[in-house]
Amino acid sequence: MTEIPEHLLKRSQEAKAKADGGSAPPAEAAASSDDDGETIPRSLLEQSQQEGGPATSGGGVATIAPPAMAGPSGNTHRLLTVVKSGSIQDVKANPGDKVHVWPHLLAPEFTAALFITAFTLVFSLFINAPLLELANHNATPNPSKAPWYFLGLQELLTMFDPMIAGVTIPGIVLVLLGFAPYIDRNPSNAPEDRKFAICIQTIHLMFWAVLVIIGSFFRGQGFNFTYPWDTGLHGIFHL
Amino acid sequence: MANMIEKPKQSLPEKLQQGATAAADWMQDSQFWTSIFRPGSIFRKGYTDSPRNRSYVIMNSVLYHLHPVKVKRHAVKVSYTLCLGGLSFFLFILLTITGIFLMFFYRPTAAAAWSDIESLHTQVSFGLLVRNMHRWGAHLMCLSVFLHMARVFYHGAYKAPREFNWVVGVILLKLTLLLSFTGYLLPWDQLSLWAVTVGTNMMGFTPVFGDQVRFVLLGGKQIGAETLLRWYVLHVLMLPFVLVIFLAIHFWRVRKDGGISGPL
Ligand code: HEM
Numbered sequence: 001m002t003e004i005p006e007h008l009l010k011r012s013q014e015a016k017a018k019a020d021g022g023s024a025p026p027a028e029a030a031a032s033s034d035d036d037g038e039t040i041p042r043s044l045l046e047q048s049q050q051e052g053g054p055a056t057s058g059g060g061v062a063t064i065a066p067p068a069m070a071g072p073s074g075n076t077h078r079l080l081t082v083v084k085s086g087s088i089q090d091v092k093a094n095p096g097d098k099v100h101v102w103p104h105l106l107a108p109e110f111t112a113a114l115f116i117t118a119f120t121l122v123f124s125l126f127i128n129a130p131l132l133e134l135a136n137h138n139a140t141p142n143p144s145k146a147p148w149y150f151l152g153l154q155e156l157l158t159m160f161d162p163m164i165a166g167v168t169i170p171g172i173v174l175v176l177l178g179f180a181p182y183i184d185r186n187p188s189n190a191p192e193d194r195k196f197a198i199c200i201q202t203i204h205l206m207f208w209a210v211l212v213i214i215g216s217f218f219r220g221q222g223f224n225f226t227y228p229w230d231t232g233l234h235g236i237f238h239l
Numbered sequence: 240m241a242n243m244i245e246k247p248k249q250s251l252p253e254k255l256q257q258g259a260t261a262a263a264d265w266m267q268d269s270q271f272w273t274s275i276f277r278p279g280s281i282f283r284k285g286y287t288d289s290p291r292n293r294s295y296v297i298m299n300s301v302l303y304h305l306h307p308v309k310v311k312r313h314a315v316k317v318s319y320t321l322c323l324g325g326l327s328f329f330l331f332i333l334l335t336i337t338g339i340f341l342m343f344f345y346r347p348t349a350a351a352a353w354s355d356i357e358s359l360h361t362q363v364s365f366g367l368l369v370r371n372m373h374r375w376g377a378h379l380m381c382l383s384v385f386l387h388m389a390r391v392f393y394h395g396a397y398k399a400p401r402e403f404n405w406v407v408g409v410i411l412l413k414l415t416l417l418l419s420f421t422g423y424l425l426p427w428d429q430l431s432l433w434a435v436t437v438g439t440n441m442m443g444f445t446p447v448f449g450d451q452v453r454f455v456l457l458g459g460k461q462i463g464a465e466t467l468l469r470w471y472v473l474h475v476l477m478l479p480f481v482l483v484i485f486l487a488i489h490f491w492r493v494r495k496d497g498g499i500s501g502p503l
Contacts, residue, residue: 098309102296105306105315112322113329120333120379124371131360134353135432137461144433146441147423149381149416153441166444178409180392181402189395190503201392238430239378 012076130238143223148239151215152208158223173204305490307498314499319394323387327415328486330380337373338475345425347471349464352427377419384415396500404492407485414482421474427467436462 099105146154156165176183184197191198217233220226249257266272267284276283279295286292294308313319344363345355359366388408391397397405424435439462442453458465493499 097312099312099315100290100293100297100309101302101306102293105310106296106302108315108317108322109325112317112325116326116329116379117333120330120372120376121368123375124368127371127375128367129371129374130428130430131353131356131426132429135349135427135429137432139429141429141433144437146434146437147420148378149419150438150441154437157441162441162444163446166441167446167449174409174413178406181397181399181405184398187398189398189500191393194395197395198393201389205389239374 008076015076127237132238142221143219145215145219145223148212148216152211154223155211155215307494310498311501313502319502320499321386321390323383323390327380327383327387330376330383331482331486334373334376334380335479337369337376340369341373342475347425347467349427349467352425352467356426356428377422381415381419384412388412394500394503398500401492401496401500404489404496407489407492411482411485411489414478414485418474418478418482421470421478424462424467424470425474432462435466 145151153166153170156169159165160169186194186197188194214225217228218225220231264284273283277295277299279292279299280286281296297303297306297308341359344359344366346352356370359370391405391408397408420435420438424431439453439457442456443449445452454460456466456469457463458469
């Protein structure tokens with residue numbers, strides 16, 4: 001509820017009476033007939049005293065002394081206070097540090113798309129995709145290799161029983177990988193808090209990388225171990 | 240006479256340039272043009288670089304399906320994502336374009352497949368180049384998806400609220416490998432046949448229904464003409480279709496989960 005100071009109410013009544021043509025007592029008389037200090041609510045007075053008087057500019061609320069008379073056309077509204085936004089508005093939504101997607105994200109994305117297209121194009125100009133002889137069920141090449149991303153599995157097959165190498169290990173790995181966010185309950189993403197997770201994952205990724213490299217470059221006739229410098233890398237782009 | 244001296248004759252290039260400008264103005268004022276390029280489009284007349292227009296470029300275009308108007312400053316740092324997710328996506332688009340080109344010249348039958356590829360090399364303009372791009376692009380995509388996964392892991396970006404997007408990601412990884420693997424068979428050469436033989440033999444070891452799965456995928460006990468047709472349909476239609484659906488979920492979740500994860 002807004003509390004309208006008594007002296008203002010009184011003045012507005014006077015002004016109304018004056019506009020109606022009646023002879024109301026002058027404002028000064030009415031004001032002076034009041035007890036001093038009673039016209040302005042105590043709380044407001046105290047506040048303005050704390051602020052160091054009505055004229056201070058640093059405070060949140062600056063009160064302006066009421067004018068002696070109503071306005072020229074008998075209007076009764078006037079500027080009561082200037083309230084600075086900081087003192088009454090609590091800005092909760094912080095705009096944060098944001099940038100426009102155009103051009104700050106679209107431009108790099110476009111550049112990346114151009115780059116990868118150019119790279120693939122240039123690579124393709126110089127190196128041809130393999131096309132060996134027509135498929136022949138009766139001529140098994142030696143060695144026979146899976147595509148490189150499955151060479152890790154093929155490597156495992158040389159070490160373990162097919163049930164373990166082809167099913168159990170990849171099955172467990174895929175399930176663990178898929179459920180990683182639910183297994184790793186550590187909320188932090190700072191590297192120093194995640195030493196274990198980082199270790200495990202690095203070992204895991206390196207495990208496949210090493211197997212793929214061995215499968216690609218260190219397996220010759222009969223999928224036996226060889227060194228690439230002995231047998232050569234002639235099939236390197238037979239991917 | 241005096242007039243002629245004041246106004247020097249325009250040279251032909253100048254006239255041409257004026258004509259071109261006038262034509263461009265006319266075009267950009269036409270209803271046709273303004274109906275295509277909505278307010279804020281950089282192709283609309285009078286595009287100026289202002290914060291309002293920067294917002295409109297996204298808000299008033301199809302890009303709004305992929306990107307919000309603004310993102311955290313941190314999210315546009317290439318050093319954070321290394322653009323690997325984006326590169327995987329661009330490679331997928333490149334593969335779709337080159338793949339459609341290849342489809343015009345390829346028949347998935349045991350009798351025609353190999354020779355179609357061979358004549359692609361020798362008879363079709365840019366045939367070899369486009370095939371090369373499709374092939375190397377596919378390998379690159381496997382690699383970039385793998386690296387994207389690694390970068391997401393090392394950033395801990397799979398943690399709440401992004402757990403589910405990681406699961407979607409693992410599905411995308413499998414789909415990418417399957418797409419690459421099904422494509423491997425299509426040239427129908429010795430490399431295809433035996434790489435796929437080695438790969439599919441592993442499937443047979445799956446307990447309980449390993450043999451059945453293998454039979455359905457190969458369309459028989461051994462890789463043959465049936466397999467080629469099946470894998471062709473998987474490769475050009477079914478797997479891309481499923482991949483696109485999961486990509487949509489993936490991108491949508493990136494936004495719903497509050498944009499990409501914050502700095503370490
Ligand atoms: C076809 C394959 C994929 C495509 C095209 C793709 C695309 C993207 C893109 C464009 C982003 C935005 C940020 C960035 O570029 O790094 C992203 C984020 C993400 N991706 Fe993928 N992604 C793929 C596969 C994967 C895989 C295999 C995983 C994990 C197993 C994964 C998990 C995630 C997660 C968790 C995010 C949020 C990262 C963050 O907030 O920092 N995605 N993906």
